[in-house]
Amino acid sequence: MKKHIALVPGDGIGPDIVAEAVKVLDVVGKKFGHTFTYDTYLAGGCAIDATGKPLSEETLAGCSKSDSVLLGAVGGPKWDKVASDLRPEKALLGLRGGMGLFCNLRPAILYKQLADACPLKNEIVGEGLDIMVVRELTGGIYFGERGRDGDKAYDTMSYTTAEIERIVRKGFEIAQKRKKRLTSVDKANILNSSQLWREIVEHLASEYPDVAVNHLYVDNAAMQLVRNPRQFDVIVTENMFGDILSDEASQITGSIGMLPSASLRGDSFGMYEPIHGSAPDIAGMDIANPIATILSVAMMLRYSFSMESEAAAIEDSVSKVLDAGYRTADIYTESMKKVGTKEMGDLIAQAL
Numbered sequence: 001m002k003k004h005i006a007l008v009p010g011d012g013i014g015p016d017i018v019a020e021a022v023k024v025l026d027v028v029g030k031k032f033g034h035t036f037t038y039d040t041y042l043a044g045g046c047a048i049d050a051t052g053k054p055l056s057e058e059t060l061a062g063c064s065k066s067d068s069v070l071l072g073a074v075g076g077p078k079w080d081k082v083a084s085d086l087r088p089e090k091a092l093l094g095l096r097g098g099m100g101l102f103c104n105l106r107p108a109i110l111y112k113q114l115a116d117a118c119p120l121k122n123e124i125v126g127e128g129l130d131i132m133v134v135r136e137l138t139g140g141i142y143f144g145e146r147g148r149d150g151d152k153a154y155d156t157m158s159y160t161t162a163e164i165e166r167i168v169r170k171g172f173e174i175a176q177k178r179k180k181r182l183t184s185v186d187k188a189n190i191l192n193s194s195q196l197w198r199e200i201v202e203h204l205a206s207e208y209p210d211v212a213v214n215h216l217y218v219d220n221a222a223m224q225l226v227r228n229p230r231q232f233d234v235i236v237t238e239n240m241f242g243d244i245l246s247d248e249a250s251q252i253t254g255s256i257g258m259l260p261s262a263s264l265r266g267d268s269f270g271m272y273e274p275i276h277g278s279a280p281d282i283a284g285m286d287i288a289n290p291i292a293t294i295l296s297v298a299m300m301l302r303y304s305f306s307m308e309s310e311a312a313a314i315e316d317s318v319s320k321v322l323d324a325g326y327r328t329a330d331i332y333t334e335s336m337k338k339v340g341t342k343e344m345g346d347l348i349a350q351a352l
Protein backbone atom coordinates (compact mmCIF):
# COMPACT_ATOMS: atom_id res chain seq x y z
CA MET A 1 0.00 0.00 0.00
CA LYS A 2 1.16 3.59 -0.67
CA LYS A 3 0.31 6.26 1.90
CA HIS A 4 1.22 9.90 2.04
CA ILE A 5 1.70 11.34 5.52
CA ALA A 6 1.88 15.00 6.53
CA LEU A 7 4.48 15.56 9.24
CA VAL A 8 4.02 18.52 11.58
CA PRO A 9 6.95 18.30 14.03
CA GLY A 10 6.27 21.66 15.72
CA ASP A 11 8.38 23.00 18.59
CA GLY A 12 10.54 21.91 21.53
CA ILE A 13 10.90 18.11 21.62
CA GLY A 14 8.41 17.81 18.70
CA PRO A 15 10.99 17.40 15.90
CA ASP A 16 13.03 14.84 17.92
CA ILE A 17 10.12 12.54 18.77
CA VAL A 18 8.61 12.77 15.27
CA ALA A 19 12.00 11.75 13.81
CA GLU A 20 11.95 8.58 15.94
CA ALA A 21 8.37 7.75 14.93
CA VAL A 22 9.26 8.16 11.24
CA LYS A 23 12.25 5.86 11.76
CA VAL A 24 9.85 3.20 13.06
CA LEU A 25 7.31 3.82 10.25
CA ASP A 26 10.01 3.35 7.62
CA VAL A 27 11.06 0.01 9.08
CA VAL A 28 7.43 -1.16 9.28
CA GLY A 29 6.93 -0.07 5.66
CA LYS A 30 9.93 -2.09 4.50
CA LYS A 31 8.98 -5.14 6.52
CA PHE A 32 5.36 -5.27 5.37
CA GLY A 33 5.85 -3.98 1.82
CA HIS A 34 4.28 -0.53 2.12
CA THR A 35 5.57 2.80 0.85
CA PHE A 36 5.15 5.75 3.19
CA THR A 37 5.98 9.15 1.75
CA TYR A 38 6.11 12.39 3.71
CA ASP A 39 5.77 16.14 3.43
CA THR A 40 6.80 18.29 6.37
CA TYR A 41 4.83 21.38 7.38
CA LEU A 42 5.35 24.19 9.86
CA ALA A 43 2.88 24.83 12.68
CA GLY A 44 3.11 26.49 16.08
CA GLY A 45 6.00 28.66 17.26
CA CYS A 46 8.30 27.71 14.38
CA ALA A 47 5.58 28.84 11.95
CA ILE A 48 5.21 32.15 13.81
CA ASP A 49 8.95 32.70 13.43
CA ALA A 50 8.89 31.83 9.72
CA THR A 51 5.57 33.31 8.57
CA GLY A 52 4.15 35.46 11.39
CA LYS A 53 1.21 33.06 11.86
CA PRO A 54 0.94 29.79 13.88
CA LEU A 55 -0.97 28.00 11.11
CA SER A 56 -0.72 28.85 7.42
CA GLU A 57 -3.23 27.93 4.71
CA GLU A 58 -0.46 25.85 3.16
CA THR A 59 -0.11 23.69 6.28
CA LEU A 60 -3.85 23.19 6.67
CA ALA A 61 -4.30 22.40 2.97
CA GLY A 62 -1.26 20.06 2.94
CA CYS A 63 -2.52 18.16 5.98
CA SER A 64 -6.07 17.98 4.62
CA LYS A 65 -5.00 16.39 1.34
CA SER A 66 -2.69 13.82 2.94
CA ASP A 67 -3.79 10.33 4.01
CA SER A 68 -3.07 11.17 7.65
CA VAL A 69 -1.12 13.60 9.83
CA LEU A 70 1.58 13.00 12.44
CA LEU A 71 2.08 15.90 14.82
CA GLY A 72 4.79 16.40 17.47
CA ALA A 73 3.90 19.28 19.79
CA VAL A 74 3.65 23.05 19.64
CA GLY A 75 4.38 25.94 21.98
CA GLY A 76 7.07 27.16 24.31
CA PRO A 77 8.11 30.10 26.50
CA LYS A 78 9.52 31.98 23.51
CA TRP A 79 5.96 32.65 22.28
CA ASP A 80 4.20 33.06 25.63
CA LYS A 81 3.80 36.80 25.15
CA VAL A 82 2.34 36.80 21.63
CA ALA A 83 -1.30 37.91 21.20
CA SER A 84 -3.84 35.30 22.27
CA ASP A 85 -5.08 34.58 18.73
CA LEU A 86 -1.55 34.13 17.41
CA ARG A 87 -0.25 31.74 20.07
CA PRO A 88 1.37 28.50 18.82
CA GLU A 89 -1.39 26.43 20.44
CA LYS A 90 -3.92 28.07 18.08
CA ALA A 91 -2.35 25.99 15.31
CA LEU A 92 -3.57 22.84 17.00
CA LEU A 93 -7.10 24.15 17.31
CA GLY A 94 -6.98 25.31 13.69
CA LEU A 95 -5.92 21.85 12.52
CA ARG A 96 -8.44 20.01 14.71
CA GLY A 97 -11.32 22.37 13.92
CA GLY A 98 -10.30 22.92 10.29
CA MET A 99 -10.28 19.20 9.54
CA GLY A 100 -13.37 18.40 11.65
CA LEU A 101 -11.50 16.00 13.99
CA PHE A 102 -14.12 15.88 16.74
CA CYS A 103 -13.24 12.50 18.25
CA ASN A 104 -10.02 12.25 20.24
CA LEU A 105 -9.02 8.81 21.52
CA ARG A 106 -6.45 8.74 24.33
CA PRO A 107 -5.72 5.19 25.50
CA ALA A 108 -4.07 5.01 28.93
CA ILE A 109 -2.47 1.58 29.12
CA LEU A 110 -0.06 0.58 31.85
CA TYR A 111 2.58 -1.73 30.40
CA LYS A 112 3.25 -4.40 33.03
CA GLN A 113 6.99 -3.68 32.73
CA LEU A 114 6.34 -0.13 34.00
CA ALA A 115 4.44 -1.08 37.17
CA ASP A 116 7.26 0.43 39.25
CA ALA A 117 7.15 3.72 37.32
CA CYS A 118 3.46 4.13 38.20
CA PRO A 119 3.12 6.32 41.31
CA LEU A 120 0.11 4.35 42.58
CA LYS A 121 0.54 1.28 44.79
CA ASN A 122 0.52 -1.99 42.85
CA GLU A 123 -2.60 -3.24 44.65
CA ILE A 124 -4.53 -0.12 43.59
CA VAL A 125 -3.55 -0.08 39.95
CA GLY A 126 -3.55 -3.87 39.52
CA GLU A 127 -2.48 -5.61 36.32
CA GLY A 128 -3.49 -4.69 32.82
CA LEU A 129 -4.86 -1.20 33.46
CA ASP A 130 -6.44 -0.06 30.20
CA ILE A 131 -8.63 3.06 30.09
CA MET A 132 -9.82 4.73 26.89
CA VAL A 133 -10.50 8.44 27.23
CA VAL A 134 -12.83 9.63 24.46
CA ARG A 135 -12.48 13.38 24.37
CA GLU A 136 -14.68 15.77 22.38
CA LEU A 137 -12.18 17.86 20.40
CA THR A 138 -13.81 20.57 18.30
CA GLY A 139 -16.31 22.19 20.66
CA GLY A 140 -16.73 23.50 24.18
CA ILE A 141 -14.73 26.25 25.84
CA TYR A 142 -11.80 25.92 23.40
CA PHE A 143 -14.00 27.06 20.52
CA GLY A 144 -16.63 29.23 22.29
CA GLU A 145 -17.05 32.97 22.29
CA ARG A 146 -14.14 34.62 24.07
CA GLY A 147 -12.82 38.05 24.69
CA ARG A 148 -11.07 40.59 26.79
CA ASP A 149 -12.59 43.88 27.72
CA GLY A 150 -10.48 46.01 30.04
CA ASP A 151 -10.40 44.29 33.40
CA LYS A 152 -12.79 41.56 32.27
CA ALA A 153 -11.93 38.42 30.28
CA TYR A 154 -14.23 35.57 29.35
CA ASP A 155 -14.38 32.19 27.59
CA THR A 156 -17.65 30.40 27.01
CA MET A 157 -18.46 26.72 26.94
CA SER A 158 -21.29 25.80 24.60
CA TYR A 159 -22.39 22.57 22.97
CA THR A 160 -25.16 21.66 20.57
CA THR A 161 -27.15 18.44 20.77
CA ALA A 162 -25.56 17.26 17.51
CA GLU A 163 -22.02 17.84 18.79
CA ILE A 164 -22.71 15.94 21.99
CA GLU A 165 -24.58 13.12 20.30
CA ARG A 166 -21.84 12.26 17.81
CA ILE A 167 -19.07 12.00 20.44
CA VAL A 168 -21.25 10.17 22.96
CA ARG A 169 -22.17 7.63 20.24
CA LYS A 170 -18.44 7.08 19.66
CA GLY A 171 -18.06 6.45 23.40
CA PHE A 172 -20.83 3.83 23.36
CA GLU A 173 -19.52 2.15 20.20
CA ILE A 174 -16.00 1.91 21.62
CA ALA A 175 -17.31 0.57 24.94
CA GLN A 176 -19.26 -2.12 23.03
CA LYS A 177 -15.97 -3.43 21.65
CA ARG A 178 -14.28 -3.37 25.08
CA LYS A 179 -15.51 -4.18 28.59
CA LYS A 180 -18.89 -2.54 27.91
CA ARG A 181 -18.59 0.09 30.64
CA LEU A 182 -18.99 3.78 29.83
CA THR A 183 -18.40 6.58 32.32
CA SER A 184 -19.67 9.95 31.19
CA VAL A 185 -17.87 12.81 32.93
CA ASP A 186 -19.51 16.21 33.26
CA LYS A 187 -20.26 19.03 35.68
CA ALA A 188 -24.04 18.75 35.47
CA ASN A 189 -24.45 20.04 39.03
CA ILE A 190 -23.51 23.50 37.76
CA LEU A 191 -23.07 23.82 33.97
CA ASN A 192 -25.96 24.04 31.50
CA SER A 193 -23.86 22.45 28.76
CA SER A 194 -23.23 19.48 31.09
CA GLN A 195 -26.94 19.14 31.86
CA LEU A 196 -27.63 18.83 28.12
CA TRP A 197 -24.68 16.40 27.87
CA ARG A 198 -26.12 14.17 30.62
CA GLU A 199 -29.64 14.23 29.10
CA ILE A 200 -28.21 13.05 25.79
CA VAL A 201 -26.15 10.26 27.37
CA GLU A 202 -29.26 9.05 29.21
CA HIS A 203 -31.35 9.24 26.06
CA LEU A 204 -28.81 7.33 23.93
CA ALA A 205 -28.20 4.66 26.61
CA SER A 206 -31.39 2.81 25.57
CA GLU A 207 -29.85 2.25 22.11
CA TYR A 208 -26.85 0.51 23.68
CA PRO A 209 -28.43 -1.81 26.28
CA ASP A 210 -25.30 -3.96 26.44
CA VAL A 211 -23.25 -1.03 27.81
CA ALA A 212 -23.39 -0.16 31.53
CA VAL A 213 -23.37 3.63 31.89
CA ASN A 214 -22.58 5.78 34.88
CA HIS A 215 -22.11 9.52 35.34
CA LEU A 216 -19.44 11.25 37.37
CA TYR A 217 -18.85 14.90 38.06
CA VAL A 218 -15.42 15.88 36.80
CA ASP A 219 -14.00 16.70 40.23
CA ASN A 220 -15.02 13.28 41.54
CA ALA A 221 -13.71 11.61 38.35
CA ALA A 222 -10.29 13.21 38.89
CA MET A 223 -10.23 11.82 42.43
CA GLN A 224 -11.55 8.36 41.40
CA LEU A 225 -8.78 8.03 38.80
CA VAL A 226 -6.17 7.84 41.55
CA ARG A 227 -8.38 6.18 44.18
CA ASN A 228 -9.51 3.27 42.02
CA PRO A 229 -8.51 3.54 38.33
CA ARG A 230 -9.65 -0.04 37.67
CA GLN A 231 -13.31 1.03 37.82
CA PHE A 232 -12.89 2.72 34.41
CA ASP A 233 -13.18 1.19 30.95
CA VAL A 234 -14.23 4.02 28.60
CA ILE A 235 -14.53 7.64 29.73
CA VAL A 236 -16.42 10.02 27.43
CA THR A 237 -16.21 13.72 28.15
CA GLU A 238 -16.11 17.24 26.77
CA ASN A 239 -13.02 18.98 25.44
CA MET A 240 -11.40 20.61 28.48
CA PHE A 241 -12.33 17.90 31.00
CA GLY A 242 -10.81 15.34 28.60
CA ASP A 243 -7.62 17.38 28.30
CA ILE A 244 -7.13 17.45 32.05
CA LEU A 245 -8.21 13.88 32.84
CA SER A 246 -6.01 12.40 30.10
CA ASP A 247 -2.88 14.07 31.53
CA GLU A 248 -3.87 12.64 34.92
CA ALA A 249 -4.48 9.17 33.45
CA SER A 250 -1.14 9.30 31.63
CA GLN A 251 0.81 9.46 34.86
CA ILE A 252 -0.81 6.20 35.98
CA THR A 253 0.88 4.60 32.96
CA GLY A 254 4.26 5.77 34.30
CA SER A 255 4.69 8.97 32.32
CA ILE A 256 2.96 11.43 30.03
CA GLY A 257 5.63 10.33 27.54
CA MET A 258 3.74 7.03 27.09
CA LEU A 259 0.31 8.26 25.96
CA PRO A 260 -0.57 8.40 22.24
CA SER A 261 -3.69 9.84 20.66
CA ALA A 262 -5.82 9.70 17.53
CA SER A 263 -8.04 12.55 16.41
CA LEU A 264 -10.73 11.27 14.07
CA ARG A 265 -13.86 12.41 12.25
CA GLY A 266 -15.59 9.24 11.11
CA ASP A 267 -13.85 8.41 7.82
CA SER A 268 -10.36 6.92 7.60
CA PHE A 269 -8.57 10.27 7.93
CA GLY A 270 -6.93 11.15 11.23
CA MET A 271 -4.31 13.22 12.98
CA TYR A 272 -2.03 11.43 15.42
CA GLU A 273 0.00 12.96 18.22
CA PRO A 274 1.33 12.26 21.71
CA ILE A 275 -0.86 13.88 24.36
CA HIS A 276 2.07 15.72 25.91
CA GLY A 277 3.40 19.12 24.95
CA SER A 278 6.67 20.47 23.62
CA ALA A 279 8.42 19.93 27.01
CA PRO A 280 10.61 23.05 26.77
CA ASP A 281 12.42 22.04 29.97
CA ILE A 282 14.02 19.04 28.22
CA ALA A 283 14.05 20.18 24.58
CA GLY A 284 17.27 19.49 22.66
CA MET A 285 18.68 17.22 25.38
CA ASP A 286 17.97 13.83 23.76
CA ILE A 287 16.13 12.65 26.87
CA ALA A 288 12.45 12.93 25.82
CA ASN A 289 10.51 9.69 25.65
CA PRO A 290 9.51 9.03 22.00
CA ILE A 291 7.18 6.11 22.86
CA ALA A 292 3.93 8.17 22.94
CA THR A 293 4.67 9.35 19.39
CA ILE A 294 5.71 5.88 18.23
CA LEU A 295 2.48 4.45 19.68
CA SER A 296 0.58 7.26 17.91
CA VAL A 297 1.98 5.91 14.64
CA ALA A 298 0.64 2.47 15.62
CA MET A 299 -2.79 4.10 16.07
CA MET A 300 -2.41 5.71 12.63
CA LEU A 301 -1.76 2.33 11.02
CA ARG A 302 -4.74 0.81 12.82
CA TYR A 303 -7.35 3.57 12.46
CA SER A 304 -6.41 5.30 9.20
CA PHE A 305 -4.81 2.52 7.14
CA SER A 306 -6.49 -0.62 8.59
CA MET A 307 -3.03 -2.17 9.05
CA GLU A 308 -3.75 -4.12 12.22
CA SER A 309 -0.74 -6.49 12.07
CA GLU A 310 1.59 -3.58 11.41
CA ALA A 311 0.16 -1.62 14.37
CA ALA A 312 0.46 -4.67 16.62
CA ALA A 313 4.06 -5.16 15.47
CA ILE A 314 4.96 -1.66 16.72
CA GLU A 315 3.20 -2.22 20.04
CA ASP A 316 5.00 -5.58 20.42
CA SER A 317 8.40 -4.04 19.80
CA VAL A 318 7.73 -1.33 22.39
CA SER A 319 6.88 -4.12 24.80
CA LYS A 320 10.01 -6.10 23.89
CA VAL A 321 12.28 -3.09 24.42
CA LEU A 322 10.68 -2.46 27.82
CA ASP A 323 11.09 -6.17 28.62
CA ALA A 324 14.79 -5.84 27.84
CA GLY A 325 15.01 -3.13 30.52
CA TYR A 326 15.54 -0.02 28.40
CA ARG A 327 14.03 3.18 29.81
CA THR A 328 14.12 6.88 29.02
CA ALA A 329 14.63 9.14 32.05
CA ASP A 330 10.90 9.74 32.67
CA ILE A 331 10.16 6.02 33.15
CA TYR A 332 13.52 5.05 34.64
CA THR A 333 13.53 2.96 37.80
CA GLU A 334 16.44 1.39 39.64
CA SER A 335 18.58 -1.23 37.85
CA MET A 336 17.10 -0.45 34.41
CA LYS A 337 19.18 0.70 31.43
CA LYS A 338 18.83 4.41 30.80
CA VAL A 339 18.71 5.46 27.13
CA GLY A 340 18.08 8.70 25.27
CA THR A 341 15.43 9.62 22.69
CA LYS A 342 17.37 8.43 19.64
CA GLU A 343 18.54 5.19 21.21
CA MET A 344 15.00 4.34 22.31
CA GLY A 345 13.81 4.95 18.72
CA ASP A 346 16.63 2.77 17.35
CA LEU A 347 15.86 -0.05 19.79
CA ILE A 348 12.15 -0.09 18.92
CA ALA A 349 12.92 0.02 15.19
CA GLN A 350 15.42 -2.86 15.56
CA ALA A 351 12.96 -4.95 17.58
CA LEU A 352 10.44 -4.92 14.71
Ligand SMILES: NC(=O)c1ccc[n+]([C@@H]2O[C@H](COP(=O)([O-])OP(=O)(O)OC[C@H]3O[C@@H](n4cnc5c(N)ncnc54)[C@H](O)[C@@H]3O)[C@@H](O)[C@H]2O)c1
Binding pocket: 013, 072, 073, 074, 075, 076, 077, 089, 092, 256, 257, 273, 274, 275, 276, 277, 278, 279, 280, 281, 282, 287, 288, 289, 290, 292, 330
Ligand atom coordinates in the same frame (compact mmCIF):
# COMPACT_ATOMS: atom_id res chain seq x y z
N1 LIG B 1 -0.32 18.83 21.71
C1 LIG B 1 0.51 19.84 21.95
O1 LIG B 1 1.15 20.35 21.05
C2 LIG B 1 0.65 20.34 23.34
C3 LIG B 1 0.14 19.64 24.43
C4 LIG B 1 0.34 20.13 25.72
C5 LIG B 1 1.05 21.29 25.90
N2 LIG B 1 1.53 21.96 24.82
C6 LIG B 1 2.38 23.14 24.95
O2 LIG B 1 3.67 22.70 25.35
C7 LIG B 1 4.30 23.71 26.13
C8 LIG B 1 4.76 23.11 27.45
O3 LIG B 1 3.63 22.74 28.23
P1 LIG B 1 3.69 21.98 29.60
O4 LIG B 1 5.05 22.10 30.16
O5 LIG B 1 2.53 22.39 30.38
O6 LIG B 1 3.39 20.44 29.22
P2 LIG B 1 4.35 19.33 28.59
O7 LIG B 1 3.51 18.15 28.34
O8 LIG B 1 5.13 19.87 27.47
O9 LIG B 1 5.39 19.00 29.79
C9 LIG B 1 4.95 18.65 31.09
C10 LIG B 1 6.07 17.89 31.81
O10 LIG B 1 6.15 16.58 31.22
C11 LIG B 1 7.43 16.34 30.69
N3 LIG B 1 7.29 15.64 29.41
C12 LIG B 1 6.40 15.91 28.43
N4 LIG B 1 6.58 15.09 27.40
C13 LIG B 1 7.60 14.27 27.73
C14 LIG B 1 8.26 13.20 27.05
N5 LIG B 1 7.91 12.79 25.82
N6 LIG B 1 9.29 12.58 27.68
C15 LIG B 1 9.66 12.96 28.92
N7 LIG B 1 9.07 13.96 29.61
C16 LIG B 1 8.04 14.62 29.01
C17 LIG B 1 8.06 17.73 30.49
O11 LIG B 1 9.47 17.66 30.51
C18 LIG B 1 7.44 18.52 31.63
O12 LIG B 1 8.17 18.35 32.79
C19 LIG B 1 3.26 24.81 26.29
O13 LIG B 1 3.52 25.80 25.33
C20 LIG B 1 1.95 24.11 26.01
O14 LIG B 1 0.95 24.96 25.56
C21 LIG B 1 1.37 21.50 23.55
Ligand SMILES: CC(C)[C@H](C(=O)O)[C@@H](O)C(=O)O
Binding pocket: 075, 089, 092, 093, 243, 275, 276, 277
Ligand atom coordinates in the same frame (compact mmCIF):
# COMPACT_ATOMS: atom_id res chain seq x y z
C1 LIG C 1 -1.84 22.74 23.73
C2 LIG C 1 -3.31 22.55 24.00
C3 LIG C 1 -4.13 23.42 23.09
C4 LIG C 1 -3.74 21.08 23.89
C5 LIG C 1 -5.19 20.94 24.36
O1 LIG C 1 -5.56 21.48 25.41
O2 LIG C 1 -5.94 20.27 23.67
C6 LIG C 1 -2.92 20.07 24.66
O3 LIG C 1 -2.94 20.27 26.02
C7 LIG C 1 -3.38 18.67 24.33
O4 LIG C 1 -3.75 17.94 25.25
O5 LIG C 1 -3.36 18.30 23.15
Ligand SMILES: [Mg+2]
Binding pocket: 243, 244, 247, 275
Ligand atom coordinates in the same frame (compact mmCIF):
# COMPACT_ATOMS: atom_id res chain seq x y z
MG1 LIG D 1 -3.33 18.53 27.14
